[in-house]
Amino acid sequence: MTTLTAGRVGLPAKYLPVLVTGCLLAAMFVAGGIRYEGFASGQVILNVFIDNAFLLVVAVGMTFVILTGGIDLSVGSVVALSTMISASLMAGPGWPPYLVVPLVLVIGSGLGLVMGYIVHAFDIQPFIVTLAGMFLARGLCYTIGTDSIPIEDPAFTAFAQSRIDLFADMWISPSVIVALVVVGVAAYVLHYTRFGRAVYATGGSEQSALLMGLPVGRTKITVYTVSGFCSALGGVLLSFYMLSGYGLHAVGMELDAIAAVVIGGTLLTGGSGFLLGTVLGVLVLGLIQTIISFEGTLSSWWTKIFIGMLLFVFILLQRLFSARSRR
Amino acid sequence: MRRLVWPAVVLVLLLALNLFFTPSFFSIEVKDGHLYGSLIDILRFGAPLILVSLGMTLVIATGGIDLSVGSVVAISGALACLQISQDASVFTAVTLALGLCLVLGAWNGFLVAGIGIQPIIATLILMVAGRGLAQLITDGQIITVNSPAYKVIGGGYWLTVPFGILIVLGVLAITAFLTRRLALGLLIESVGSNAEASRLAGIRARGIIIMVYAFAALCAGVAGLMISSNVSSADGNNAGLWIELDAILAVVIGGTSLAGGRFSLGGTVLGALIIQTLTTTIYSIGVPPETTLLFKALVVTAVCLVQSPSFRAKVLRGRGRTAPPGPAAEKKVRVSL
Numbered sequence: 214m215t216t217l218t219a220g221r222v223g224l225p226a227k228y229l230p231v232l233v234t235g236c237l238l239a240a241m242f243v244a245g246g247i248r249y250e251g252f253a254s255g256q257v258i259l260n261v262f263i264d265n266a267f268l269l270v271v272a273v274g275m276t277f278v279i280l281t282g283g284i285d286l287s288v289g290s291v292v293a294l295s296t297m298i299s300a301s302l303m304a305g306p307g308w309p310p311y312l313v314v315p316l317v318l319v320i321g322s323g324l325g326l327v328m329g330y331i332v333h334a335f336d337i338q339p340f341i342v343t344l345a346g347m348f349l350a351r352g353l354c355y356t357i358g359t360d361s362i363p364i365e366d367p368a369f370t371a372f373a374q375s376r377i378d379l380f381a382d383m384w385i386s387p388s389v390i391v392a393l394v395v396v397g398v399a400a401y402v403l404h405y406t407r408f409g410r411a412v413y414a415t416g417g418s419e420q421s422a423l424l425m426g427l428p429v430g431r432t433k434i435t436v437y438t439v440s441g442f443c444s445a446l447g448g449v450l451l452s453f454y455m456l457s458g459y460g461l462h463a464v465g466m467e468l469d470a471i472a473a474v475v476i477g478g479t480l481l482t483g484g485s486g487f488l489l490g491t492v493l494g495v496l497v498l499g500l501i502q503t504i505i506s507f508e509g510t511l512s513s514w515w516t517k518i519f520i521g522m523l524l525f526v527f528i529l530l531q532r533l534f535s536a537r538s539r540r
Numbered sequence: 541m542r543r544l545v546w547p548a549v550v551l552v553l554l555l556a557l558n559l560f561f562t563p564s565f566f567s568i569e570v571k572d573g574h575l576y577g578s579l580i581d582i583l584r585f586g587a588p589l590i591l592v593s594l595g596m597t598l599v600i601a602t603g604g605i606d607l608s609v610g611s612v613v614a615i616s617g618a619l620a621c622l623q624i625s626q627d628a629s630v631f632t633a634v635t636l637a638l639g640l641c642l643v644l645g646a647w648n649g650f651l652v653a654g655i656g657i658q659p660i661i662a663t664l665i666l667m668v669a670g671r672g673l674a675q676l677i678t679d680g681q682i683i684t685v686n687s688p689a690y691k692v693i694g695g696g697y698w699l700t701v702p703f704g705i706l707i708v709l710g711v712l713a714i715t716a717f718l719t720r721r722l723a724l725g726l727l728i729e730s731v732g733s734n735a736e737a738s739r740l741a742g743i744r745a746r747g748i749i750i751m752v753y754a755f756a757a758l759c760a761g762v763a764g765l766m767i768s769s770n771v772s773s774a775d776g777n778n779a780g781l782w783i784e785l786d787a788i789l790a791v792v793i794g795g796t797s798l799a800g801g802r803f804s805l806g807g808t809v810l811g812a813l814i815i816q817t818l819t820t821t822i823y824s825i826g827v828p829p830e831t832t833l834l835f836k837a838l839v840v841t842a843v844c845l846v847q848s849p850s851f852r853a854k855v856l857r858g859r860g861r862t863a864p865p866g867p868a869a870e871k872k873v874r875v876s877l
Contacts, residue, residue, distance in 0.1 A: 352833030521669025
């Protein structure tokens with residue numbers, strides 16, 4: 214209820230969806246803490262970050278695209294492709310990680326660049342262009358190999374398994390640091406740079422942005438490149454997490470990323486939303502999974518139904534709170 | 541009708557490509573009173589996709605999107621097979637399954653029109669939960685049924701024509717009549733271009749939105765019956781997996797804009813046929829299964845590029861100046877990949 218009072222004292226309405234999401238997240242955590250023993254600890258929150266670092270990075274890229282009013286369905290496949298390329302290059306020719314990781318990032322950005330170029334230059338709907346990109350990246354995965362390839366490079370595994378100890382026996386993985394740096398940089402770019410303003414303006418109204426003399430075409434191409442880069446980086450983080458490359462990794466991750474962005478209060482029509490919202494959205498999805506694992510006895514189909522129900526309740530509450538305060 | 545030219549050209553090209561690899565591709569013969577031939581197979585196996593795409597067309601025309609159709613396909617097949625395996629009559633089973641689909645579709649429509657959730661998220665809920673529901677119905681198993689009457693829906697023949705094709709023709713005729721001969725299509729397009737303005741003009745936008753989602757789910761339900769009846773079993777996990785993406789693709793290839801506001805049923809049917817022909821072609825020309833998706837990505841990109849007015853403008857301009865048309869077009873396609 215604090216959000217409602219905040220709305221009345223004159224907090225800009227644009228922050229409201231993020232605030233609602235934040236409060237609901239807190240409520241979910243408290244409810245979990247009351248219901249399950251050992252739930253309300255700092256490490257549980259940190260584990261959500263550790264298990265979802267790659268999703269966080271991917272969702273950050275997705276936020277850029279959705280803010281311009283586009284959508285990127287290729288992210289899950291690009292993540293899988295990145296794990297596959299890293300694993301096969303390290304396993305086969307034995308390339309060192311410091312060559313493989315930049316190469317993967319370049320390939321991901323390149324794919325994004327090409328998709329952005331097609332969307333802009335030929336005026337084809339982003340949904341379709343990135344759907345073709347999704348088929349392409351998944352197809353490349355299977356062309357490289359249909360089996361899972363383990364990663365055994367010593368430097369890579371050592372980095373992946375290292376722990377960064379915080380106070381009071383709590384720890385995080387290096388991936389979390391990477392993800393948080395990405396979030397920080399992205400938030401800065403989005404809210405404090407000329408490019409960030411252009412992203413919001415393009416999403417708000419492409420026509421007006423064009424008439425204002427903003428580089429709409431360049432902005433659109435750049436956001437897809439950013440998304441491609443973030444997906445590739447997400448893929449690298451997923452290879453840290455899984456220590457393998459597989460064509461079936463990250464199936465359906467594009468939907469998780471889109472859901473995270475939307476739960477965070479960003480409109481799919483573009484022009485409105487915050488990066489912090491996306492972070493909260495990822496945490497909501499992560500916390501839903503944590504709750505399900507604490508519940509323990511659910512069979513796989515009940516898990517799916519439960520996720521759907523929680524998603525529904527969450528979106529419904531968010532919708533109710535934002536709608537009431539706008540009156 | 542001019543915008544249907546390009547999809548039609550692509551379809552013809554794909555079919556011609558098949559003729560090159562399989563000379564007998566176009567021959568249709570009657571065996572045991574049934575029609576046989578590659579073209580009939582494309583229609584028969586493409587029937588579920590065409591149905592799902594038809595429903596999707598109307599949803600997209602209202603500016604929405606329905607991601608849950610794949611799950612609905614699984615649910616409908618699962619419920620029908622469960623009923624039949626428990627000795628219910630085929631009629632009861634089919635009615636129950638389609639009834640449940642209507643309810644699920646109305647639920648989607650309610651979330652979108654009643655509560656105002658963005659369509660992609662509203663239907664994502666059922667996409668995730670629906671898969672679980674289908675597995676709950678089948679108890680995680682694959683239910684196998686042995687019912688000749690049920691088998692007719694997806695694998696049977698009537699007057700030498702496969703029954704599935706007849707169902708598609710029927711649904712297509714009804715949809716075309718309702719939307720093109722009555723005002724319904726106009727209302728749907730009006731809601732798609734501006735729901736609020738339509739409401740002010742006296743159109744019950746909510747009712748129309750709920751109706752199109754229910755219709756999409758019903759189409760998906762019939763498709764689900766066809767798929768499960770064709771293999772005489774229900775697989776809650778894999779039936780209709782990713783069919784929503786193919787359906788959306790078919791709708792867009794057919795020239796319906798994802799922004800809503802106008803739609804083309806003929807285009808959708810063409811789009812779905814292109815996708816099904818593509819699948820058949822992949823098998824018949826012997827593309828290795830690992831690279832199937834690559835091939836698909838290639839064709840999808842080519843089809844979309846060819847349809848894009850600005851792409852054609854650029855290519856045509858190139859023809860006017862220096863380069864001959866063929867190579868110029870090819871170069872652009874290569875750049876895009």
